[in-house]
Amino acid sequence: MNLFNWLKRRRSAPVARERLEILLQYERSLVNQTDLIAVLREEILRIVARYVVIDPDTVQVKVNRGNTVSTLAVGIRVRNAA
């Protein structure tokens, strides 16, 4: 029985490698996404600021990842003309 289990036991290194590859692929995409959001935020800000007066600190950019569709939400507070 013990010998059978020993033979059947899967080596742990391949499992480790597989888990790492999946995890790192995800984590690397997160790093890039953070950069993407920062770039998007700057670009959107620049274009909108050409036409209306905005408060740069209130601009929010959010990416929600879904299974089939992801959404990009941009929130900008525009100052009312006095």
Add this chain to the structure above:
Amino acid sequence: MGNVVVVTSGKGGVGKTTTTAALGAALAQGGQSVVVVDFDVGLRNLDLVMGAERRVVYDLITVIQGVAKLPQALIRDKRIENLWLLPASQTRDKDALTEEGVGRVIAQLRQSYDWIICDSPAGIERGAVLAMRHADAAIIVTNPEVSSVRDSDRIIGMLDSKTLKAERGERVEKQLLITRYDPARAARGDMLSIEDVQEILAIPLLGIVPESEDVLRASNLGTPVTLCAPTSEPGRAYWNAAQRLNGEDVEMIVPSGKKGFFDRLFGRRAA
């Protein structure tokens, strides 16, 4: 102009300090001038591994704060004349490490040494960022184990974004040093292989250092392993890594875990 190399890992306890001491000693024994700099403010250990803990008077922080001049803080190794240590502070606030101050010290060291080897603290916080900030090259110390590989991946990302070189659009040369490699576990398939780690992290391999009692003995004695046990497996692995760092073409040896005849005969003597 000296070469600035950061020894970094993200994860703690993987062998950064041992590596800094061993490579620093090997390069200095080869005739080049070397300074090893401890960036681990508050938890300094490089002085202990180098056997200079009782000679620390001033440190990196006191130099940055202007309390001491750089030459006053540098400690010359008693065994190798081209080797110097700039210790970290034990007590001072780690916020005293300023970007401007570190830049000044590194610029000054570049003038007088061939190699400036920076021992990074663990983590991905300010101290680790400042240690890598001015680096021309990086040695990423990784154990063949999931959490260490993951943290190394994070550190590689930071080397590509948070260093001065990266900000100038240049590349910090990154090399992988695998430490605490266990040949027996690797043979059983129960440890990530060298190929696994190298393929996942995708940077060139600088060396493979086996898990070894010689490394422990070297730190017990306060002598870099390249000096204390130069013919042991880890000693040779670090010697070869130092040669590769120096641009020499040396064949990569995968540790077997077996002791050579010479070391079996004399290996026990040092301790």
